[in-house]
Amino acid sequence: MLLSGLLVVALVRTGNLALLKAQQRLHIGEVRVQDLFQHHPKPMWAFDEETLRFIAVNHAAVAHYGYTEAEFLGMLATDMRPPEDVPQMMRLLSETLTPHHDAGIVRHRKKNGELCHVHVSLHRMRIRHRDSVLVIADDVTDEVRTRDALKRQELQFRQLHDSLQEALWIGKDDVREMLYASPAFLTICGHSARSLLQDRTLWLSLVHPEDRPIAEESLLNLVAFGSAQCEYRICRPDGSVRWVADRKRRIVDASDGSRLVGGIIEDITDVRAAAQALRDANEQLEERVQARTAALQFANDELDAFARTAAHDLKTPLNAIIGFIGLLRARYAPALGPEGDRMSALVESSARGMNHLINDLLALSQVATHQLQPVSVDLSAIARDVVAELRQSEPGRQAEVRIEDGLHAQADPGLARSLLMNLIGNAWKYSGKRACAEIEVGRVESPDGTEFFVRDNGAGFDTRQADKLFKPFQRLHEASEFSGTGVGLATCQRIVRRHGGHIRLSSQPDVGTTVFFSLSGRARTRPADEPPRDSGFARLA
Structure with missing residues (x-):
């Protein structure tokens, strides 16, 4: 301060007051420049052009890059760049630069190692009597990342378009000019995307003459309604004809x-060919099924005719045998003696059993050919009639029978009676060894709908063998224990199936059996691979 004061006095005494004022103005300007440099919002620094060492750095650079001012002044300008970018920077500085040079976007490295993208401008000037470079850095990292992301998305979008077998296109709203066409057009129609963009009439000219009205109408629908789709043929330059699916819509920003x-153009030639082949195969299959059905129907008709004829021819001699054996035993009993009477009784019993078997087989065969006449049937009334007939056949039999009122179903009356005669007859037969038999006829609600049941407290059986009971002539008990032909449940199953229903069994040995059945087409048939709902049930039909 003393030196400055003496200098001022000297200047005043020597008459150099004008020089003093000029120096004051220069100092004020430097202070203003220094203040602008330090408080500028963008990072700024200056470095020696020869040594590359930092000369000055502003507050924004300190805040943005993380170095202190002292650390900056101990660094070189190259320390701001990643090592792989330094050669590029040196080449730039070695060139003859204009006083103000836009260096573009470069990468800088912060103190924490993070890389950022900055837009750099270089300004050559003399600072402190040295050739220097003033640097102004504008961080554009976010913009660069956004631009790179858009480029990646555009590249991915184009790669996707190029890899798709479907051809994509974009055009003006009036459909008079195509703005973009994907490379797949070359594969589909034999013309490049460039050709379609240059000639707006090319696509319609490729459409098969017979299908051109379809394509033209589709374009009109697009303009009128905003979307359209159709299928038509196109003719390729090689003479081949391809089917395409044309789907298009309006796009509003x-x-x-x-x-x-x-829109999207998809080659569906192979799809249509496969569909046509499937239709042809189905038609051939239908023809074979019809032929097979007719042959099967003819065989069944022949079998039924044979069964009726055989039954008639067999029943006549059987009835004669039964009649003559009865006369033999009545008239010549003394001559036969005990052994002869026993043997003749066996013959008569066997003949009657054969007669019953023929009747049961006839009933079984007639179920399939019987013309259904479903009406509302009172199953309760039929069950009471069946029980009354059974009591009449065995007057001394002790049995408690409970029949629920109001059991109705849509069924053929004759087949419904045959069904209940077999089921209640089985319950009556297999509970015959009980001191007091219990038989119940009722209904329950199940997941399959309404089910009717016939329950008894008879001999029962192991349900693991239940499948056998629905096959003709299969029995789980010896004929010496319980009489029968083994055809009754097979007949019941056919009757239930004819009515669109199902039948299942629940049974335990020495406890009893319950037969559940439905006569409604609404009842669901369990798929073959569905496990039984209960290990105690056997579900059939």
Whole structure:
């Protein structure tokens, strides 16, 4: 300060007051420049052009890059760049630069190692009597990342378009000019995307003459309704004809309301050929099924005719045998003696058993050919009639029978009676060894709908063998224990199936059996691979 004061006095005494004022103005300007440099919002620094060492750095650079001012002044300008970018920087500095040079976007490295993208401008000037470079850095990392992301998305979008077998296109809203066409057009129609963009009439000219009205109408629908789709043929330059599916719609930009149209062209020639082959195969299969059905129906008719004829021819001699054996035993009993009477009784019993078997087989065969006449049937009334007939056949039999009132079903009356005669007859037969038999006829609600049941407290059986009971002539008890032909449950199953229902069994040995059945087409048939709902049930039909 003393030196400055003496200098001022000297200057005043020597008459150099004007020089003093000029120096004051220069100092004020430097202070202002220094203040602008330090408080500028963008990072700024200056480095010696020869040594590359930092000369000055502003507050924004300190805040942005993380180095202190002292650390900056101990660094070289190259320390700001990743090592792989330094050669590029040196080449730039070695060139003859203009006083103000836009270096573009480069990468800088912060103190924490993070890389950022900055837009750099270089300004050559003399600072402190040295050739220096003033650097102004504008961080554009976010913009660069956004731009790179858009480029990646555009590349991925184009790669996707190029890899798709479907051809994509975009055009003006009036459908008079195509703006974009994907490379797949070359594969589908034999013409490049460039050709379609250059000639707006090319696509319609490729459409098969017979199908051109379809394509033209589809374009009109697009303009009128905003979307359209159709199928037609196109003719390729090699003379081949291909089927294509044409789907298109209007595209509206929500930001500015601008409108374009876009669509997808897909080659469906192979798809249509496969569909036609499937239709042809189905038609052939249908013809074979019809032929097989007719042959099967003819065989069944022949079998039924044979069964009726055989039954008639067999029943006549059987009835004669039964009649003559009865006369033999009545008239010549003394001559036969005990052994002869026993043997003749066996013959008569066997003949009657054969007669019953023929009757049961006839009933079984007639179930399939019987013309159904479903009406509302009172199953309760039929069950009471069946029980009354059974009591009449065995007057001394002790049995408690409970029949629920109001059991109705849509069924053929004759087949419904045959069904209940077999089921209640079985319950009556297999509970015959009980001191007091219990038989119940009722209904329950199940997941399959309404089911009717016939329950008894008879001999029962192991349900693991239940499948056998629905096959003709299969029995789980010896004929010496319980009489029968083994055809009754097979007949019941056919009757239930004819009515669109199902039948299942629940049984335990020495406890009893319950037969559940439905006569409604609404009842669900369990798929073959569905496990039984209960290990104690056997579900059939």
